[in-house]
Every structure is written in C-alpha cells, then in structure tokens.
Amino acid sequence: DASFWSHDGFENDDDGYSRPLPGSNYADQSIVFEAFGKRVLDNAWAGYHCCLFAYGQTGAGKSYSMVGYGKNKGII
16 A cells, blocks of 8 residues: 655656656656556466556546556556
C-alpha cells in the first residue's frame, strides 16, 4: 500500500518523458513500476494469480499510472 505524488515537481525531456526535478516528491512511472509492477510481474511469472488495483478520486491519475501516455509507459 503506497501513495505517490505526480501532480508537479517534474520536467519533460526532449522525448516527452516526465522526469522528477531535483528535490521534488514527484514519482515518475519508473518509481511506480519498481515499487509494485516488478513484484506483480515476478509473481505472475512464478505462476501465482496476481492483481494490481488502482483506487482513488476521479482525476487522481489511476489510468495514467496503469496505462501511461506516450513515452511515460504505465505498469501494464
């Protein structure tokens, strides 16, 4: 169980990837993937049934975290 900040504190590089600014709390897609996606995939490949559930307020970024957009790939 975790909560990630993805509202501000980032800059887009030339490719369109959103990178955290130094000292910010912004969690880019790689941070979210390392925290949850990797473990879910490892367990799935080990033969376990897995589920990743995104819950939150409308507009909070659930779909963005799961699917991503452009160069900012999501977990799935």
